[in-house]
Amino acid sequence: MDELKFRRQAYEDPHNQDADFLTQINAKPENQALINELKNLDAKLTNALKVDVADDLADKLILRQQLQQHHKQRRQTGFLVAMAASIAFVIGVSFSLLRLGPVDLAEHALAHVYHEDMALHLDQNVNFNQVNAQLASLKDFGNAKFTQQPGKVYYTSYCDFQGVKSLHLVVQAEQGKVTLFIVPLEKRMVLDQTFADGKYQGMGFETADAFILLVGEDKADLSYVKEEIKNTFI
Amino acid sequence: MFANWRKKSVEPAVSSDMLSKQRRYNSLVKALHADIFRYAYWLCGDKHVAEDITQETFLRAWRSLDSLKDDKAAKAWLITILRRENARRFERKQFDYSDVEQDTLEDNISNSSEEQTEQYLIRRQIGKLDIEYREPLLLQLIGGFSGDEIAELMELNRNTVMTRLFRARSQLKELLEKNDLRGQSNG
Numbered sequence: 001m002d003e004l005k006f007r008r009q010a011y012e013d014p015h016n017q018d019a020d021f022l023t024q025i026n027a028k029p030e031n032q033a034l035i036n037e038l039k040n041l042d043a044k045l046t047n048a049l050k051v052d053v054a055d056d057l058a059d060k061l062i063l064r065q066q067l068q069q070h071h072k073q074r075r076q077t078g079f080l081v082a083m084a085a086s087i088a089f090v091i092g093v094s095f096s097l098l099r100l101g102p103v104d105l106a107e108h109a110l111a112h113v114y115h116e117d118m119a120l121h122l123d124q125n126v127n128f129n130q131v132n133a134q135l136a137s138l139k140d141f142g143n144a145k146f147t148q149q150p151g152k153v154y155y156t157s158y159c160d161f162q163g164v165k166s167l168h169l170v171v172q173a174e175q176g177k178v179t180l181f182i183v184p185l186e187k188r189m190v191l192d193q194t195f196a197d198g199k200y201q202g203m204g205f206e207t208a209d210a211f212i213l214l215v216g217e218d219k220a221d222l223s224y225v226k227e228e229i230k231n232t233f234i
Numbered sequence: 235m236f237a238n239w240r241k242k243s244v245e246p247a248v249s250s251d252m253l254s255k256q257r258r259y260n261s262l263v264k265a266l267h268a269d270i271f272r273y274a275y276w277l278c279g280d281k282h283v284a285e286d287i288t289q290e291t292f293l294r295a296w297r298s299l300d301s302l303k304d305d306k307a308a309k310a311w312l313i314t315i316l317r318r319e320n321a322r323r324f325e326r327k328q329f330d331y332s333d334v335e336q337d338t339l340e341d342n343i344s345n346s347s348e349e350q351t352e353q354y355l356i357r358r359q360i361g362k363l364d365i366e367y368r369e370p371l372l373l374q375l376i377g378g379f380s381g382d383e384i385a386e387l388m389e390l391n392r393n394t395v396m397t398r399l400f401r402a403r404s405q406l407k408e409l410l411e412k413n414d415l416r417g418q419s420n421g
Binding site: 008037042048049058061062065068 | 259260263264267268271272275276281285288289292293296352353356357360371372374375376381396399400403404406407410
């Protein structure tokens with residue numbers, strides 16, 4: 001190892017432990033002196049580099065981290081609560097909009113007749129064209145309409161069958177009045193052919209576009225209206 | 235029953251995970267905060283800025299503590315984060331710390347006044363050293379890294395690092411000897 005290389009290495013790292021380097025140190029007293037000088041310098045430098053560190057720096061570092069962790073956790077729990085709340089909200093809304101499960105039309109029809117008792121006592125003498133106009137505004141309903149007057153129509157109104165907009169009519173039969181419901185077809189609806197309770201008889205059938213439900217006091221009247229509808233409603 | 239059993243077994247596992255991460259972080263802080271702070275200080279020349287950089291460095295370290303696989307590499311890992319943090323500071327705003335005129339007269343009660351004066355002079359000279367020469371020297375003396383490790387940290391080749399170390403020491407030696415001479419002639 002030449003002198004220059006030795007000096008270079010000494011300045012690069014006086015604590016170098018390479019065998020070559022160590023031999024070179026011991027080869028000459030000047031080398032020894034240079035190394036001692038440089039080691040001395042290093043010791044001084046190392047000392048000088050040790051600036052005071054605030055006693056509480058370590059504590060501060062841990063504190064900062066824990067505060068941040070705390071915030072993060074709060075943000076996370078906040079996020080989870082918000083998430084849970086919005087999921088609950090969406091579930092609530094969708095349940096109220098789409099009531100799932102089959103709907104029993106017959107039961108509904110009877111309840112409706114009892115509820116709108118008034119309808120059986122009114123006489124609006126409705127023209128079938130007016131009924132057709134109302135039919136046309138039903139959602140998800142085909143082009144079905146009455147081709148002629150299906151006997152006297154006393155009453156007509158929209159009504160709600162489990163969220164499905166339907167038509168409520170009261171027509172004249174042979175003996176008395178019959179309530180007629182026209183409900184747009186929907187899969188979850190279940191329709192019984194005939195139904196009854198203590199007071200009313202009911203009858204249900206399906207056309208191409210709608211469920212038709214008839215409710216009246218006399219069974220013969222129902223059959224009469226059914227025939228009438230079959231002839232006038234397409 | 236099942237829900238109870240699951241709750242009991244899962245929650246402690248999570249919190250013990252957190253706990254061991256926390257312990258690891260705490261020991262990292264205790265063991266290395268002084269070196270990291272000093273390194274930051276000699277990099278930027280201002281105690282407050284150095285403290286800020288140290289804070290940022292350790293916060294970042296906490297966030298990615300899971301990526302530190304080998305605890306022996308912790309110091310190099312922290313220094314890498316610190317150097318990036320320091321560089322980011324320069325991206326944000328160009329501070330002028332080239333003239334490091336720091337509060338160098340530290341209260342070292344144990345040291346005699348002569349030693350204090352000497353240390354003051356040495357610190358001034360280290361501060362005056364170009365950052366490109368100063369940094370490898372810091373890594374060698376504070377970090378205790380080898381030439382290869384410094385080269386890797388600074389993304390330089392080893393020869394460049396060694397040349398810079400050589401120049402750093404020669405400059406400091408020369409400057410301090412000059413000071414010595416002047417001191418003698420004055421005294």
